[in-house]
Amino acid sequence: MDTKFNIVFCDVDDLAYDYLGKHKIAEQANCTFLRESLNDLPPNRLQELAKTEIISTFVYSRLTANVLQSFKDLKLVSTRSTGYNNVDLDYCKANGVQVVNVAGYGEITVAEYTMGMLLNLTRNIEFSHNKLKNGIVKVDEDMGIDLSGKTVGVIGTGAIGRHFVGLCRAFGCHILASDPFPNQKLIDEGACQYVDLPQLFSASDIISLNCPSTKENYHLINKDTIAQMKDGIYIVNTARGELVDTVDLYAAIVSGKIKGAALDVLEYEDVIIKNDVDAVKNNDKNFALYSVINAKLLQLPNVIVTPHIAFNSFDAVLRILNSNIQTISDFIDGKAVKSVI
Numbered sequence: 466m467d468t469k470f471n472i473v474f475c476d477v478d479d480l481a482y483d484y485l486g487k488h489k490i491a492e493q494a495n496c497t498f499l500r501e502s503l504n505d506l507p508p509n510r511l512q513e514l515a516k517t518e519i520i521s522t523f524v525y526s527r528l529t530a531n532v533l534q535s536f537k538d539l540k541l542v543s544t545r546s547t548g549y550n551n552v553d554l555d556y557c558k559a560n561g562v563q564v565v566n567v568a569g570y571g572e573i574t575v576a577e578y579t580m581g582m583l584l585n586l587t588r589n590i591e592f593s594h595n596k597l598k599n600g601i602v603k604v605d606e607d608m609g610i611d612l613s614g615k616t617v618g619v620i621g622t623g624a625i626g627r628h629f630v631g632l633c634r635a636f637g638c639h640i641l642a643s644d645p646f647p648n649q650k651l652i653d654e655g656a657c658q659y660v661d662l663p664q665l666f667s668a669s670d671i672i673s674l675n676c677p678s679t680k681e682n683y684h685l686i687n688k689d690t691i692a693q694m695k696d697g698i699y700i701v702n703t704a705r706g707e708l709v710d711t712v713d714l715y716a717a718i719v720s721g722k723i724k725g726a727a728l729d730v731l732e733y734e735d736v737i738i739k740n741d742v743d744a745v746k747n748n749d750k751n752f753a754l755y756s757v758i759n760a761k762l763l764q765l766p767n768v769i770v771t772p773h774i775a776f777n778s779f780d781a782v783l784r785i786l787n788s789n790i791q792t793i794s795d796f797i798d799g800k801a802v803k804s805v806i
Protein backbone atom coordinates (compact mmCIF):
# COMPACT_ATOMS: atom_id res chain seq x y z
CA MET A 466 0.00 0.00 0.00
CA ASP A 467 1.25 3.47 -0.88
CA THR A 468 1.56 5.36 2.42
CA LYS A 469 2.95 8.52 0.88
CA PHE A 470 0.89 11.68 1.13
CA ASN A 471 -0.72 12.93 -2.09
CA ILE A 472 0.00 16.59 -2.64
CA VAL A 473 -1.19 18.88 -5.41
CA PHE A 474 0.70 22.11 -6.03
CA CYS A 475 -1.44 24.35 -8.24
CA ASP A 476 -0.75 27.74 -9.87
CA VAL A 477 2.92 26.71 -10.13
CA ASP A 478 5.22 28.99 -12.16
CA ASP A 479 8.80 28.27 -13.29
CA LEU A 480 10.48 29.50 -10.11
CA ALA A 481 8.07 27.57 -7.86
CA TYR A 482 8.43 24.45 -10.00
CA ASP A 483 12.20 24.61 -9.81
CA TYR A 484 12.22 25.17 -6.07
CA LEU A 485 9.45 22.76 -5.05
CA GLY A 486 10.43 20.07 -7.55
CA LYS A 487 13.96 19.88 -6.14
CA HIS A 488 12.84 19.80 -2.52
CA LYS A 489 13.11 16.48 -0.67
CA ILE A 490 9.35 16.52 -0.26
CA ALA A 491 9.06 15.70 -3.97
CA GLU A 492 10.54 12.26 -3.12
CA GLN A 493 8.79 11.80 0.23
CA ALA A 494 5.29 12.38 -1.17
CA ASN A 495 3.33 11.84 -4.38
CA CYS A 496 3.50 15.34 -5.77
CA THR A 497 1.57 16.72 -8.71
CA PHE A 498 2.62 20.11 -10.02
CA LEU A 499 0.03 22.03 -12.00
CA ARG A 500 0.49 25.29 -13.82
CA GLU A 501 -3.28 25.67 -13.87
CA SER A 502 -5.60 26.82 -11.13
CA LEU A 503 -7.54 23.95 -9.55
CA ASN A 504 -10.87 25.50 -10.51
CA ASP A 505 -9.77 25.48 -14.16
CA LEU A 506 -9.29 21.70 -14.27
CA PRO A 507 -11.84 19.63 -16.19
CA PRO A 508 -13.88 17.11 -14.14
CA ASN A 509 -11.87 14.08 -15.36
CA ARG A 510 -8.60 15.69 -14.20
CA LEU A 511 -10.12 16.51 -10.81
CA GLN A 512 -11.21 12.90 -10.58
CA GLU A 513 -7.63 11.69 -11.20
CA LEU A 514 -6.53 13.83 -8.25
CA ALA A 515 -9.39 12.73 -5.99
CA LYS A 516 -7.05 11.14 -3.40
CA THR A 517 -5.27 14.44 -2.74
CA GLU A 518 -4.71 15.06 0.96
CA ILE A 519 -2.75 18.31 0.75
CA ILE A 520 -3.25 21.27 -1.60
CA SER A 521 -0.60 23.95 -1.98
CA THR A 522 -2.23 26.90 -3.70
CA PHE A 523 -1.65 30.46 -4.82
CA VAL A 524 -4.33 33.17 -4.88
CA TYR A 525 -5.38 32.39 -8.47
CA SER A 526 -7.12 29.13 -7.55
CA ARG A 527 -10.65 29.65 -6.32
CA LEU A 528 -11.04 26.84 -3.82
CA THR A 529 -14.81 26.97 -3.53
CA ALA A 530 -16.83 24.25 -1.83
CA ASN A 531 -17.63 22.97 -5.31
CA VAL A 532 -13.95 22.50 -6.14
CA LEU A 533 -12.91 21.25 -2.68
CA GLN A 534 -15.55 18.54 -2.52
CA SER A 535 -13.69 16.72 -5.31
CA PHE A 536 -11.07 15.87 -2.65
CA LYS A 537 -12.72 13.65 -0.05
CA ASP A 538 -9.40 12.89 1.71
CA LEU A 539 -8.32 16.52 1.90
CA LYS A 540 -6.70 17.45 5.23
CA LEU A 541 -4.64 20.56 4.57
CA VAL A 542 -4.77 23.60 2.29
CA SER A 543 -1.46 25.46 2.47
CA THR A 544 -1.60 28.81 0.70
CA ARG A 545 1.43 30.44 -0.90
CA SER A 546 0.02 33.83 0.08
CA THR A 547 -1.00 35.81 3.13
CA GLY A 548 -4.55 36.30 1.92
CA TYR A 549 -6.79 33.21 1.91
CA ASN A 550 -10.12 34.69 0.83
CA ASN A 551 -9.93 32.41 -2.23
CA VAL A 552 -10.51 29.40 0.06
CA ASP A 553 -13.98 28.50 1.31
CA LEU A 554 -13.27 28.46 5.03
CA ASP A 555 -16.81 27.36 5.97
CA TYR A 556 -16.38 24.24 3.84
CA CYS A 557 -12.93 23.57 5.32
CA LYS A 558 -14.17 23.99 8.87
CA ALA A 559 -17.14 21.70 8.30
CA ASN A 560 -14.89 19.04 6.74
CA GLY A 561 -11.95 19.15 9.14
CA VAL A 562 -9.55 20.70 6.61
CA GLN A 563 -6.84 22.90 8.10
CA VAL A 564 -5.94 26.08 6.20
CA VAL A 565 -2.49 27.54 6.72
CA ASN A 566 -1.40 30.81 5.13
CA VAL A 567 2.05 32.38 4.90
CA ALA A 568 2.19 35.05 7.53
CA GLY A 569 4.86 37.66 7.42
CA TYR A 570 6.77 36.71 4.28
CA GLY A 571 6.54 39.97 2.52
CA GLU A 572 5.40 42.71 4.78
CA ILE A 573 8.24 45.01 3.80
CA THR A 574 7.97 43.82 0.17
CA VAL A 575 4.33 44.88 -0.11
CA ALA A 576 4.91 48.06 1.93
CA GLU A 577 7.76 49.10 -0.41
CA TYR A 578 5.58 48.44 -3.45
CA THR A 579 2.73 50.45 -1.91
CA MET A 580 5.10 53.38 -1.46
CA GLY A 581 6.31 52.92 -5.03
CA MET A 582 2.75 53.08 -6.34
CA LEU A 583 2.00 56.12 -4.20
CA LEU A 584 5.04 58.03 -5.50
CA ASN A 585 4.23 57.03 -9.06
CA LEU A 586 0.68 58.30 -8.62
CA THR A 587 1.37 61.55 -6.81
CA ARG A 588 4.30 62.54 -9.10
CA ASN A 589 2.73 61.34 -12.37
CA ILE A 590 5.80 59.26 -13.14
CA GLU A 591 4.15 56.71 -15.41
CA PHE A 592 1.78 59.27 -16.94
CA SER A 593 4.71 61.48 -17.91
CA HIS A 594 6.81 58.52 -19.11
CA ASN A 595 4.01 57.25 -21.37
CA LYS A 596 3.54 60.69 -22.93
CA LEU A 597 7.27 61.11 -23.50
CA LYS A 598 7.42 57.72 -25.24
CA ASN A 599 4.86 59.12 -27.66
CA GLY A 600 6.89 62.29 -28.11
CA ILE A 601 4.58 64.42 -25.97
CA VAL A 602 6.12 66.81 -23.45
CA LYS A 603 3.61 68.83 -21.44
CA VAL A 604 5.38 69.52 -18.17
CA ASP A 605 2.46 71.51 -16.73
CA GLU A 606 0.31 68.35 -16.87
CA ASP A 607 2.95 66.41 -14.93
CA MET A 608 2.92 68.52 -11.79
CA GLY A 609 2.43 66.40 -8.67
CA ILE A 610 2.41 66.89 -4.92
CA ASP A 611 4.97 66.38 -2.15
CA LEU A 612 4.32 63.60 0.31
CA SER A 613 6.08 65.52 3.05
CA GLY A 614 3.50 67.24 5.24
CA LYS A 615 0.55 65.29 3.81
CA THR A 616 -1.83 63.27 5.98
CA VAL A 617 -1.86 59.61 5.06
CA GLY A 618 -4.70 57.41 6.34
CA VAL A 619 -3.59 53.80 6.77
CA ILE A 620 -6.46 51.34 7.11
CA GLY A 621 -5.03 48.26 8.77
CA THR A 622 -1.73 48.39 10.66
CA GLY A 623 -0.93 44.69 10.65
CA ALA A 624 2.26 43.28 9.18
CA ILE A 625 2.19 45.35 5.98
CA GLY A 626 0.43 48.47 7.25
CA ARG A 627 2.88 49.03 10.10
CA HIS A 628 5.84 48.93 7.69
CA PHE A 629 4.02 51.31 5.39
CA VAL A 630 3.53 53.66 8.34
CA GLY A 631 7.32 53.56 8.83
CA LEU A 632 7.96 54.43 5.17
CA CYS A 633 5.44 57.29 5.27
CA ARG A 634 7.13 58.62 8.39
CA ALA A 635 10.45 58.68 6.56
CA PHE A 636 8.77 60.88 3.94
CA GLY A 637 7.62 63.34 6.60
CA CYS A 638 3.91 62.47 6.45
CA HIS A 639 1.42 62.79 9.28
CA ILE A 640 -0.19 59.39 9.68
CA LEU A 641 -3.71 58.55 10.81
CA ALA A 642 -4.37 54.88 11.32
CA SER A 643 -7.43 52.75 11.85
CA ASP A 644 -7.38 49.19 13.08
CA PRO A 645 -9.63 47.28 15.51
CA PHE A 646 -6.38 46.07 17.09
CA PRO A 647 -4.07 49.11 17.34
CA ASN A 648 -0.36 48.41 17.35
CA GLN A 649 1.03 49.44 20.74
CA LYS A 650 4.58 49.82 19.41
CA LEU A 651 3.42 52.36 16.80
CA ILE A 652 1.54 54.24 19.53
CA ASP A 653 4.57 54.21 21.89
CA GLU A 654 6.82 55.48 19.08
CA GLY A 655 4.33 58.22 18.23
CA ALA A 656 4.45 56.89 14.66
CA CYS A 657 0.75 57.40 14.00
CA GLN A 658 -2.47 58.51 15.57
CA TYR A 659 -5.28 55.95 15.79
CA VAL A 660 -8.67 57.36 14.86
CA ASP A 661 -11.98 55.86 13.82
CA LEU A 662 -12.71 55.35 10.14
CA PRO A 663 -14.96 58.43 9.68
CA GLN A 664 -12.16 60.61 11.12
CA LEU A 665 -9.60 58.94 8.89
CA PHE A 666 -11.81 59.39 5.83
CA SER A 667 -12.42 63.09 6.47
CA ALA A 668 -8.88 64.15 7.42
CA SER A 669 -6.63 62.21 5.01
CA ASP A 670 -5.03 63.48 1.79
CA ILE A 671 -4.10 59.94 0.85
CA ILE A 672 -5.64 56.63 1.93
CA SER A 673 -3.89 53.28 1.77
CA LEU A 674 -5.80 50.04 2.23
CA ASN A 675 -3.81 47.44 4.14
CA CYS A 676 -6.54 45.33 5.71
CA PRO A 677 -7.86 41.93 4.64
CA SER A 678 -10.93 41.23 2.58
CA THR A 679 -13.60 39.87 4.92
CA LYS A 680 -17.40 39.86 4.87
CA GLU A 681 -17.31 42.90 7.17
CA ASN A 682 -14.80 44.79 5.00
CA TYR A 683 -16.58 44.17 1.68
CA HIS A 684 -16.80 47.51 -0.18
CA LEU A 685 -15.33 49.43 2.74
CA ILE A 686 -14.68 52.16 0.18
CA ASN A 687 -18.01 53.00 -1.44
CA LYS A 688 -19.95 56.08 -2.47
CA ASP A 689 -20.96 56.86 1.13
CA THR A 690 -17.44 56.61 2.54
CA ILE A 691 -15.98 58.43 -0.49
CA ALA A 692 -18.43 61.28 0.21
CA GLN A 693 -16.80 61.68 3.64
CA MET A 694 -13.35 62.15 2.08
CA LYS A 695 -11.56 65.37 1.12
CA ASP A 696 -11.90 66.48 -2.48
CA GLY A 697 -8.80 65.51 -4.46
CA ILE A 698 -7.88 62.50 -2.30
CA TYR A 699 -5.53 59.78 -3.60
CA ILE A 700 -6.35 56.11 -2.94
CA VAL A 701 -3.88 53.24 -2.96
CA ASN A 702 -5.05 49.64 -2.71
CA THR A 703 -2.50 46.85 -2.53
CA ALA A 704 -4.69 44.69 -0.27
CA ARG A 705 -7.74 43.19 -1.99
CA GLY A 706 -10.04 44.41 -4.75
CA GLU A 707 -13.21 43.56 -2.83
CA LEU A 708 -12.43 46.28 -0.28
CA VAL A 709 -13.44 48.87 -2.87
CA ASP A 710 -16.70 49.24 -4.76
CA THR A 711 -15.04 49.69 -8.14
CA VAL A 712 -18.14 51.21 -9.72
CA ASP A 713 -18.25 53.93 -7.05
CA LEU A 714 -14.47 54.41 -7.27
CA TYR A 715 -14.66 54.90 -11.03
CA ALA A 716 -17.46 57.45 -10.73
CA ALA A 717 -15.55 59.40 -8.06
CA ILE A 718 -12.37 59.50 -10.17
CA VAL A 719 -14.25 60.65 -13.25
CA SER A 720 -16.01 63.36 -11.21
CA GLY A 721 -12.66 64.58 -9.84
CA LYS A 722 -13.57 63.82 -6.20
CA ILE A 723 -10.72 61.31 -6.20
CA LYS A 724 -7.58 62.77 -7.78
CA GLY A 725 -6.03 59.43 -8.60
CA ALA A 726 -5.88 55.77 -7.65
CA ALA A 727 -3.12 53.19 -7.60
CA LEU A 728 -4.52 49.68 -7.61
CA ASP A 729 -2.52 46.49 -7.47
CA VAL A 730 -5.73 44.58 -6.88
CA LEU A 731 -9.18 44.79 -8.43
CA GLU A 732 -12.53 43.14 -8.09
CA TYR A 733 -12.75 40.47 -10.78
CA GLU A 734 -9.03 40.91 -11.44
CA ASP A 735 -8.82 37.34 -12.79
CA VAL A 736 -10.49 38.53 -15.97
CA ILE A 737 -7.60 40.91 -16.66
CA ILE A 738 -4.79 38.85 -15.17
CA LYS A 739 -5.71 35.39 -16.38
CA ASN A 740 -8.25 35.96 -19.11
CA ASP A 741 -10.55 34.04 -16.79
CA VAL A 742 -14.05 34.08 -18.20
CA ASP A 743 -15.45 31.34 -15.96
CA ALA A 744 -17.79 33.85 -14.44
CA VAL A 745 -19.54 34.17 -17.78
CA LYS A 746 -20.13 30.45 -17.84
CA ASN A 747 -21.40 30.65 -14.26
CA ASN A 748 -23.73 33.50 -15.22
CA ASP A 749 -22.21 35.82 -12.63
CA LYS A 750 -24.36 38.91 -13.05
CA ASN A 751 -21.58 41.25 -11.92
CA PHE A 752 -19.06 39.90 -14.38
CA ALA A 753 -19.98 42.11 -17.32
CA LEU A 754 -20.32 45.25 -15.23
CA TYR A 755 -16.98 44.86 -13.46
CA SER A 756 -15.18 43.84 -16.63
CA VAL A 757 -16.33 47.05 -18.30
CA ILE A 758 -15.48 49.17 -15.26
CA ASN A 759 -12.02 47.59 -14.93
CA ALA A 760 -11.34 48.22 -18.62
CA LYS A 761 -12.49 51.83 -18.29
CA LEU A 762 -10.35 52.33 -15.15
CA LEU A 763 -7.32 51.16 -17.11
CA GLN A 764 -7.92 53.90 -19.65
CA LEU A 765 -7.87 56.74 -17.11
CA PRO A 766 -4.60 58.72 -17.04
CA ASN A 767 -4.73 59.20 -13.25
CA VAL A 768 -5.16 55.50 -12.46
CA ILE A 769 -2.33 53.00 -12.18
CA VAL A 770 -3.26 49.32 -12.23
CA THR A 771 -0.83 46.45 -11.79
CA PRO A 772 -1.67 42.74 -11.90
CA HIS A 773 -1.47 41.82 -8.19
CA ILE A 774 2.32 41.91 -7.99
CA ALA A 775 3.02 43.79 -4.75
CA PHE A 776 4.28 40.54 -3.18
CA ASN A 777 6.39 39.69 -6.17
CA SER A 778 10.00 40.31 -5.30
CA PHE A 779 12.50 37.50 -5.71
CA ASP A 780 13.37 37.66 -2.02
CA ALA A 781 9.73 37.46 -0.94
CA VAL A 782 8.83 34.60 -3.29
CA LEU A 783 11.65 32.47 -1.88
CA ARG A 784 10.40 33.20 1.64
CA ILE A 785 6.86 32.17 0.57
CA LEU A 786 8.05 28.88 -0.94
CA ASN A 787 10.15 28.11 2.15
CA SER A 788 7.24 28.74 4.47
CA ASN A 789 4.80 26.74 2.34
CA ILE A 790 7.05 23.70 2.17
CA GLN A 791 7.83 23.94 5.89
CA THR A 792 4.09 23.84 6.69
CA ILE A 793 3.64 20.79 4.49
CA SER A 794 6.72 19.04 5.96
CA ASP A 795 5.52 19.72 9.51
CA PHE A 796 2.08 18.38 8.67
CA ILE A 797 3.52 15.21 7.13
CA ASP A 798 5.74 14.77 10.21
CA GLY A 799 2.65 14.96 12.43
CA LYS A 800 3.59 18.33 13.92
CA ALA A 801 0.95 20.96 14.69
CA VAL A 802 0.43 23.57 12.00
CA LYS A 803 -1.02 27.04 12.52
CA SER A 804 -4.43 26.85 10.86
CA VAL A 805 -6.36 30.08 10.35
CA ILE A 806 -9.60 28.24 11.32
Ligand SMILES: NC(=O)c1ccc[n+]([C@@H]2O[C@H](COP(=O)([O-])OP(=O)(O)OC[C@H]3O[C@@H](n4cnc5c(N)ncnc54)[C@H](O)[C@@H]3O)[C@@H](O)[C@H]2O)c1
Nearest residue numbers: 548621622623624625626643644675676677703704775776
Ligand atom coordinates in the same frame (compact mmCIF):
# COMPACT_ATOMS: atom_id res chain seq x y z
N1 LIG B 1 -1.02 42.74 -3.43
C1 LIG B 1 -0.33 41.75 -2.91
O1 LIG B 1 0.52 41.16 -3.58
C2 LIG B 1 -0.55 41.37 -1.45
C3 LIG B 1 0.42 40.62 -0.78
C4 LIG B 1 0.23 40.29 0.56
C5 LIG B 1 -0.93 40.69 1.22
N2 LIG B 1 -1.87 41.40 0.53
C6 LIG B 1 -3.08 41.84 1.22
O2 LIG B 1 -2.74 42.73 2.26
C7 LIG B 1 -3.62 42.45 3.38
C8 LIG B 1 -2.90 42.87 4.64
O3 LIG B 1 -1.82 41.98 4.85
P1 LIG B 1 -1.08 41.90 6.26
O4 LIG B 1 0.00 40.86 6.12
O5 LIG B 1 -0.70 43.24 6.72
O6 LIG B 1 -2.26 41.31 7.17
P2 LIG B 1 -2.38 41.39 8.74
O7 LIG B 1 -3.42 40.39 9.11
O8 LIG B 1 -1.05 41.33 9.39
O9 LIG B 1 -2.96 42.86 9.01
C9 LIG B 1 -4.24 43.26 8.62
C10 LIG B 1 -4.71 44.28 9.65
O10 LIG B 1 -5.95 44.83 9.20
C11 LIG B 1 -6.74 45.05 10.34
N3 LIG B 1 -8.13 45.22 9.93
C12 LIG B 1 -9.05 44.28 9.61
N4 LIG B 1 -10.22 44.87 9.29
C13 LIG B 1 -10.03 46.21 9.39
C14 LIG B 1 -10.85 47.35 9.18
N5 LIG B 1 -12.13 47.21 8.80
N6 LIG B 1 -10.33 48.56 9.38
C15 LIG B 1 -9.06 48.71 9.78
N7 LIG B 1 -8.21 47.68 9.99
C16 LIG B 1 -8.71 46.44 9.80
C17 LIG B 1 -6.48 43.83 11.22
O11 LIG B 1 -6.85 44.06 12.58
C18 LIG B 1 -4.97 43.68 11.04
O12 LIG B 1 -4.25 44.38 12.03
C19 LIG B 1 -3.83 40.92 3.29
O13 LIG B 1 -4.98 40.49 3.92
C20 LIG B 1 -3.90 40.68 1.79
O14 LIG B 1 -5.26 40.81 1.42
C21 LIG B 1 -1.70 41.76 -0.77
